[in-house]
Ligand code: HEM
């Protein structure tokens with residue numbers, strides 16, 4: 001594992017590989033070997049998914065950049081050809097409200113512009129000090145507690161939950177409830193009906209809070225959305241759904257980039273040392289993008305459907321065909337990232353597609369970057385002896401969720 | 414060299430502002446990009462090229478003239 005150069009880059013893919021493709025057990029942080037082989041042999045090819053349908057799989061960086069912004073490539077999950085991630089997503093599509101996550105331009109553009117304000121780069125930058133405080137306080141608590149500890153529950157999950165609470169404008173006295181409920185919703189071991197109940201409670205909580213903020217606005221995201229509801233730019237229901245979506249979309253992803261990111265850095269002590277010793281925020285920022293590239297944690301691929309025939313390379317994607325974009329394969333494409341299997345925090349990493357590409361590229365990416373810059377720039381300096389307190393073979397990885405992850409990361413210092 | 418910004422295509426990601434803060438800004442309320450310098454100086458062109466590369470909507474072009 002420590003030597004990614006030795007990781008397999010070919011895997012029995014067969015004429016119609018089953019997607020998602022399995023990772024190699026000995027290389028838990030590398031893309032699936034078959035995805036790497038397809039990228040060089042059959043960069044746009046059909047795969048079979050859970051419901052027996054055979055969407056296209058796109059693995060090259062350049063092809064993804066050509067297709068994802070193409071207006072014929074649609075996020076309409078009501079189209080019968082849409083390659084749903086799983087049966088649950090297929091079942092809820094017809095009863096889900098139309099949001100930024102399932103619409104195309106011009107509807108998508110309109111909806112996205114109503115929620116974009118808080119994520120404007122300059123406004124996100126104002127969060128740096130509050131995020132630093134959240135991170136410092138959590139490290140203080142961790143250092144005062146038991147050693148070893150699970151980094152995921154002690155640190156990685158609370159960071160994004162507290163940050164999003166602050167951004168949305170959840171009052172401080174409710175942070176405990178907010179953090180407990182959002183962790184329960186994401187905890188795969190919680191029974192489904194319990195998770196549904198808690199997620200209903202969270203939605204009801206945000207619903208109520210938006211009403212309060214309408215009467216008594218503050219400088220936060222829920223107040224801003226309340227204002228847009230009053231101005232008729234979005235509905236109250238859309239505002240509640242967006243609040244929940246921001247919480248869900250930003251929690252596990254960011255937490256995973258903290259836990260798996262720490263694991264990846266501990267596996268590359270030379271790179272971790274460079275990061276620990278730098279005073280240059282640009283070096284830290286680039287390290288964050290490189291770890292995003294290296295891990296590309298969204299593991300189920302970005303899903304779309306063709307609204308028209310599309311000719312690309314020597315294939316024709318037909319109207320109604322599903323398309324899956326494997327982000328990890330593209331981010332290890334040697335044509336764009338030479339020696340892609342090396343974690344190298346000094347390489348130009350900015351054009352990775354870990355946040356997707358095209359109009360649906362991650363809404364929260366600037367916030368996620370800021371959180372990770374503060375974490376990577378602080379944790380390893382304040383805890384320079386941080387080390388893994390388990391054998392990597394004993395860690396349990398999550399191969400089924402939308403985002404890759406690890407069920408617990410025991411660390412000591 | 415001249416910068417062209419296709420505003421209707423812009424999805425307000427702010428990646429251009431991160432790459433070339435002297436050339437691009439964003440509207441405060443919805444994040445749509447604003448072109449500050451249509452003809453940026455030589456020293457800013459690398460930043461602009463990065464902005465072109467990272468713009469998720471392919472809304473920025475750097476053209477001759
Ligand atoms: C490191 C952390 C994160 C990663 C790796 C990540 C990854 C992604 C990816 C790959 C997409 C594109 C999906 C597609 O094209 O269909 C996406 C979309 C999205 N993300 Fe993130 N994300 C992260 C953090 C966040 C945060 C912090 C938030 C909110 C506060 C957020 C909110 C969203 C939303 C709302 C969308 C849907 C955008 C649209 O469809 O227009 N994400 N994210």
Ligand code: SF4
Nearest residue numbers: 423424426427429468
């Ligand atoms: S990078 Fe592109 S999409 Fe994002 S704000 Fe700039 S012009 Fe708009």
